[in-house]
Amino acid sequence: MNKAIKYVGIGVGGLVGLLLLTVGGVYAASSSRMSKTFDVPNEQLESLVGNPEAIAAGEHNVASFTKCVDCHGEDLAGKLVIPGGPIGTIGGPNLTSGGTVIGKYADVNDFENLVRHCVRPDGTTIRFMPCAEYNPLSDLEISQIHAYVLSKHAVTKENPPVTAGPLGRILYLAGKMPMMNSAEVIDHSKAHIATPPPTAATKEFGAHMALGCSGCHRPNYEGGPIPGGDPSWAPAANLSNGPDGIGSWTEADFTKALREGVRPDGTAIREPMPIAATKRMTDEEISAVWLFLRDQPAVSDGK
Ligand code: HEC
Ligand code: HEC
Structure with missing residues (x-):
């Protein structure tokens, strides 16, 4: 066999081998972490089945x-x-x-x-x-x-x-x-509240409701690419009370965005913003989240 072809052959074979080893390594390392079991505290919740x-x-x-x-x-x-x-x-x-x-x-x-x-x-x-x-x-x-x-x-x-x-x-x-x-990533020994804060248009209740927003909009509401999201998804918007966020919005703008999926400038809010879910929030729930977001200091857009 021509020497040059032989070496190219060895080179390609080596690369394919290396790639297989790397992929194998990624699968082995990730599977080993994913198969780890956890022992979590045993809580005593009241069963409300049938109520x-x-x-x-x-x-x-x-x-x-x-x-x-x-x-x-x-x-x-x-x-x-x-x-x-x-x-x-x-x-x-x-x-x-x-x-x-x-x-x-x-x-x-x-x-x-x-x-x-x-x-x-x-x-x-x-x-x-x-x-x-x-x-x-x-x-x-x-x-x-x-x-x-x-x-x-x-x-x-x-x-x-x-x-x-x-x-x-x-x-x-x-x-x-x-x-x-x-x-x-969860602190399994963290204490839990027995009941949610009273349902009312208050910041305290808003903070509890906004737990469901922070997964995409991030804990400081800076927005940015959604952790763990599909790369084709739009980045989450900045919801802080400042120029990059929704500082210039009114509560009516915010309610319209959550109910109809439309911004004050008339553009549609894209997937995966869960409008199907937020449109079912009550007036009180929306007001509470709004009051809570007014307290979020201005931050620039998350990277
Ligand atoms: C972002 C997507 C997402 C949301 C939101 C979500 N789940 Fe899941 N859930 C999953 C996926 C994915 C699985 C399967 C995971 C697996 O098999 O590894 C799952 C599995 C489950 C299971 C079965 C677990 C098992 O033994 O296999 C239950 C029960 C469940 N979810 C309840 C809920 C409840 C209740 C909520 C709301 C409080 C919820 N899920 C919200 C994605 C989601
Ligand atoms: C599954 C991810 C996800 C969750 C959960 C989520 N959002 Fe969003 N949200 C987005 C994305 C992505 C955008 C940007 C869409 C776009 O650019 O068109 C967005 C945009 C918005 C906007 C428009 C802001 C602007 O300036 O364009 C508002 C307001 C908003 N979200 C509020 C909320 C609130 C309040 C919650 C919780 C009740 C929430 N979102 C939960 C993903 C999410």
Whole structure:
């Protein structure tokens, strides 16, 4: 064989080998972290299964504030959010009794561990659910959500299993995709409140409601590319009270944005801003979040 071709052949073979080793290394390192189990504190929540008031409160909660419906579908029978590709195949499974997961969550305390900590009853962790956002939920809200989810009639529908793709794994290992394994970033021993702040147009209640916004808009509301998001998504907007944020907006502008998905200049607010969820927030809830956001110091746009 011609010597030059032979060397090129060895070079290409070597590169392919190196690439395979690297990909293998990424899969091995990420899988090892993802398969780590967690032992979370055992809380004693009250079961509200079958309680009509709790079911109604849970229904409002999952459709507006915690927006479980965003990933599990309006009927909670599951929804594909990112349909495969380099990040992975991501979607919430069917949570009705027609699916295969909810049977494990008859006990509200197991449900609490999953929602607040992203930890299943067997100690394993789940991918791509924003449990860090849900960790500060009150015990009462978790019991209400549990009662609502368990009240759903069976819908038979199976969704593709969640899998992490090569880019998703690289971003996760680089610390850029915490949602891949929320259990790793949550302070599992943090104390929880028993009941939410009183429902009223107050900053205190607004701060609690805004927990559901901070996952995308970030804890200081600077906005920017959404951590763990699909690269094709629009970056989250800056919501701070300043020139880069919504400092010049009025409460009426804010209400219109959340209800109709339109900015004061008439442009449409794009996906994945969950207008389907925010349009169901009550006037009181919107006012409360508005009052809370007025207190967020001006910051420039997140990078
Ligand atoms: C950003 C998307 C997203 C949101 C919002 C979301 N989930 Fe999930 N959820 C997922 C994904 C993805 C899985 C599957 C994870 C896996 O199998 O690793 C999941 C799994 C579950 C499971 C089954 C766990 C198991 O044992 O396999 C339950 C129960 C659940 N979610 C409840 C909820 C509730 C309740 C809410 C709202 C408080 C919620 N989810 C909000 C994405 C989401
Ligand atoms: C799943 C991610 C996500 C969540 C959760 C979310 N947002 Fe957004 N939001 C976005 C994105 C992305 C944009 C920018 C869309 C665009 O540029 O068209 C946006 C834009 C906005 C805007 C328009 C601001 C402007 O200057 O353009 C407002 C107001 C807003 N969000 C408020 C909220 C509030 C309040 C909450 C919580 C109740 C919330 N968002 C939750 C992703 C999210």
